[in-house]
Amino acid sequence: MHKIITKKEIAPAVKLFEIKAPLVAKKARAGQFVILRIDENGERIPLTIANFDAQRGSITIIFHEVGKTTKQLGGLNEGDNIADIVGPLGNAMVSKKYGTVVCIGGGVGIAPIYLKIKAFKRAGNEVISIIGARTKELLILEEGIRKTSDELYIATDDGSKGHHGFVTDVLQELIDTKKNIDLVLAVGPVVMMRAVGNVTKRHGIKTVVSLNPIMIDGTGMCGACRVTIDGKSRFACVDGPEFDAHLVDFEELMNRQRIYLDEEDVALQKFEDHKCH
Numbered sequence: 001m002h003k004i005i006t007k008k009e010i011a012p013a014v015k016l017f018e019i020k021a022p023l024v025a026k027k028a029r030a031g032q033f034v035i036l037r038i039d040e041n042g043e044r045i046p047l048t049i050a051n052f053d054a055q056r057g058s059i060t061i062i063f064h065e066v067g068k069t070t071k072q073l074g075g076l077n078e079g080d081n082i083a084d085i086v087g088p089l090g091n092a093m094v095s096k097k098y099g100t101v102v103c104i105g106g107g108v109g110i111a112p113i114y115l116k117i118k119a120f121k122r123a124g125n126e127v128i129s130i131i132g133a134r135t136k137e138l139l140i141l142e143e144g145i146r147k148t149s150d151e152l153y154i155a156t157d158d159g160s161k162g163h164h165g166f167v168t169d170v171l172q173e174l175i176d177t178k179k180n181i182d183l184v185l186a187v188g189p190v191v192m193m194r195a196v197g198n199v200t201k202r203h204g205i206k207t208v209v210s211l212n213p214i215m216i217d218g219t220g221m222c223g224a225c226r227v228t229i230d231g232k233s234r235f236a237c238v239d240g241p242e243f244d245a246h247l248v249d250f251e252e253l254m255n256r257q258r259i260y261l262d263e264e265d266v267a268l269q270k271f272e273d274h275k276c277h
Contacts (some may be wrong), residue, residue, distance in 0.1 A: 001081040002036075005058055011138050013065040014108060015074045016050070022057030024049075030095065030115035031210065031242060034059065034087030035218040036164035038076070043069045046215045046237075047089060048112040059085075062140065070265040089218040090241045093208075097120035099182035102174065103149070104167050104196055106188025107133055110140050112210060113187050117148045122181045124148050127277045128179075128274065130170050132192075136161035168195045181205050187246065190254050197245030207245035211236045213256060228252050 006018035031150060033048045051060035065074040076082070093116055101120045105113040110131045120127050127148070132155040133139045139154065139161065146152045153170045154162025163170050167188075175181065184207040186196040193209040200207040212235050215225040220238040227236055228249035236242065 001083060002186075004076055004078050004080050004082065005075045007076070007078045010062070010140050013022060013074070014062065014140060016060060016062050016137070017067065017073075018058050018060050019055060019082060019085065021085050022054075023057045023163055024085060025052045025054045025057050025059050026051040026254075028054075028059060028071065028088040029092030030119040031093030031112070032088035032090045033218075033241065034061070034085050035089060035215070036061075036073075036082055036086070037084040038073055039083045042072075044084075044160050044216055044218075045069050046089075046212075046218060048210075049115070050111040051115060061085075062108060064108045067264050068271040072271060086218060089237060091239075093119060093185075093242060095121065095123045097124040100128065100180055102128045102130065102171065102181050102184045104130045104171065104184065104186040104188070104192075105132070105145075106167055106186075106192040107138065108140070109186075109188030109192070109210075110145070111231070113185065114141050114148070116187075117145060119150060128174065128181075129153070130155065130167045132156065132167035132170075132188075134158065153276075166195070167192065171196065171199055175199070175203055175205075183208070184245075185209075190250060190257060193245065194248075194250040197248070202247045206226070208242050209245040209248065211243060211248070211253065212239045212241070213253060226256075 003020045008016040010016050028049050033046050035044050035046050037044050047061045050062045065071045085196040103113045103117050128151045129149040130153045135221045155167045184200050186193045187210045213225040216222040218237045220235045225236040229243050
């Protein structure tokens with residue numbers, strides 16, 4: 001059992017949990033994730049490690065309440081326990097000195113880039129961060145990322161803060177100003193990561209994305225997280241989650257993400273009906 005130490009709502013329907021998980025915290029690195037199960041009858045879901053504290057023996061997760069399990073998870077409180085947490089899973093990011101690195105986070109995908117920015121800075125890179133959301137109320141971790149980055153740009157779909165448009169608009173502006181960019185890292189909705197890859201491919205800029213396919217066991221056994229990279233099948237849980245954006249079959253990834261939408265809707269409706277009763 002893993003106790004919830006801290007619970008915060010950092011944006012509408014976006015929760016931050018600090019959870020007691022000393023063994024995970026001891027080995028966690030930027031870019032890795034955990035798979036948790038709320039109770040013995042629960043669904044297994046992957047969530048990125050947004051932060052960790054080995055001395056405190058805790059990890060931090062940030063999630064958006066969109067489906068049955070994330071809504072159920074968001075209903076827990078400080079002092080409650082989560083049945084199972086397995087991790088750290090996946091490969092840690094490669095943090096070396098590239099030169100100038102642009103880190104892009106969209107929506108809840110802003111959470112995973114925070115640790116990555118810190119790792120890039122420790123390696124001696126100049127880090128330019130771009131974060132985006134539908135509206136300013138959904139921007140998360142802005143101050144922490146601002147303090148850690150050399151430059152921070154913000155984009156919102158509705159123009160309520162920063163650039164009125166998409167993170168790719170800001171990225172293109174940086175490229176147009178002849179800014180020398182050695183690496184781009186993007187984490188967020190699949191459509192956003194694909195768009196970032198399309199921009200950088202035209203300019204020959206190395207780009208890494210962190211994929212978020214459907215996942216069950218996190219060990220490569222189930223095959224649910226299969227993705228196609230450069231025409232070859234890979235498993236995001238053991239071969240990733242980071243891959244070269246220019247080699248990812250994003251169309252296949254988006255199609256696979258939609259496989260269980262009907263079942264997810266049914267599960268959410270049953271959960272909401274049960275709460276009402």
